[in-house]
Amino acid sequence: MIDHIFPLGGDLPVGRLGYGTAQLTGPGYWGPRGDPADAVAVLRRAVERGVTLIDTADNYGPRLAEELIAEALHPYPEHLVIATKGGVVRTSDRAWHIDGRPEHLRAACEASLKRLRVDTVDLYQLHRLDPGVPPAEQLGALGELRAEGKIRHIGLDTVTAEQLAEALTSAPVAAVQNRYHLRDRASEPLLTLCEERGIAFLPWFPLGNGTLTRDPVCASVAAAHGVTPGQVALAWLLHRSPVLCPTPGTGSPAHLEENLAAAAVRLTDSDMTRLDALSPRSAPRA
Template identity: 50%
Template sequence: MASTTTTTFRIGGDLEVGRLGLGAMHLSAEPADVRAASLALARRAVELGVTLIDTAHLYGWGANEELLAEALHPYPKDLLVTTKIGISRQPSGEARLDGRPEVLRHQVDEALRRLRVERIELLQLHRIDPETPLSDQLGTLRDLQTEGKVGRIGLSEVTVAELDQAREIVDVVSVQNRYNLLDREHDPVLDACTAAGIAFLPWRPVAHGTSGERAEVAAVAAELGVTATQVALAWLLDRSPVVLPIPSTTSTAHLEENLAATGLRLPQSQRDRLDRLTVG
């Protein structure tokens, strides 16, 4: 079925990527057999045309970044590997929000080394640290941008008010919030991003929901001859042209299933039924 949506988006107006990316969070670096499978999946994603891969300092405390570099460096010219900073590991092993300027600078330098690049084309603040002034956090990212270590700046898990406040300090080109067919808490944030032309990267883009809602999604999938996962991703792609889902998987079969959603057109009647689902 032919898609009625655009298949690419220009982040920040100039960085063109395919609209369905890959979340690398579940790609593990150990043990050895799992690492080999993770490397193979990352390479297969690029072979299948994925041009946006999302990672973070938090994922294995840098091990995920190193894994992607091992799999894909030197990177294809059209591939964007975006990472996130702003969470640190405490001596206890626990993670905490940490937007102190010295921490952000250190994590960027570490990401540059691990990813084997001179500039991170899209750097996202993993969470806003409530204990550090936002001006200090984003001011540090702006300075890193001026120094050439960062190309573009994004945010993750923010409200509309926080997005507005951040945009007074830096040019925000992306927002990464939890969002899917059955979890639309951040509808206002997505609408704000749509109005401003800001890329919206929903994490956890496929949800299970309640049994009744699953039944309705399954019914639509059966009618179209596709999977419920593909329906959920197609709904996201149709929701707004700024939406760039980043489903995470460790299965090549699931990867191929996900990417096939870019060619799925949701007829209006099915779309209306999905829109009417009761969501949390």
């Protein structure tokens, strides 16, 4: 029996299949994608369908995704958890600048609060560790914001198991985000540490940036269940570990429905063995 609820930070129960907002913006996560009304409609439909975890970032757009969330969903349902990120600055559709200076992280967090129209961000994630700033200073800045009530829980994006272990000596970390999917399990050691510490792992590119929807093994398993390859890839994550909380993104209502229906897919032990074999870094399931 798969538990589809995860206690984020120990006190925020969220559905393990959430929704990511990057695809509500244009190519390179820059500017709008189509009519903003369509994005608003998809966000509202996600919540209507039971999504309780929405993941975004201040540089999606930039700023646009957070603004769309507020337009679509504020005032927020009591059960809805909003996660955002700071620490990366965009100056074009191809330019990403890491900025982990404490003063920048504070300003970025406070700007996100205003755009999201909240007093506290449920989960505020350091989008990248800044190699030019001591990690303790970056975590310390988030810890101060948490002590002030502006952040409820702290998260990290794109870290190693060693970096997470070090970060935990400076601040409580409730969630991490790393690339992880059927054919890319380089973050397996990080997943193991998350399982040991009860930390949520939000895998980005859970569909392999679309490649898994065309994977022949996923297609074979999908045919046996009467579902799509993408649904199999998402279901594998839900089966793989109880701390994995994928947040696939889309701007399409039909694709949203397809993604959310993956929660109902029940993979057999034989299915899992076939799917596990797709990566050389496969490990025993939790």
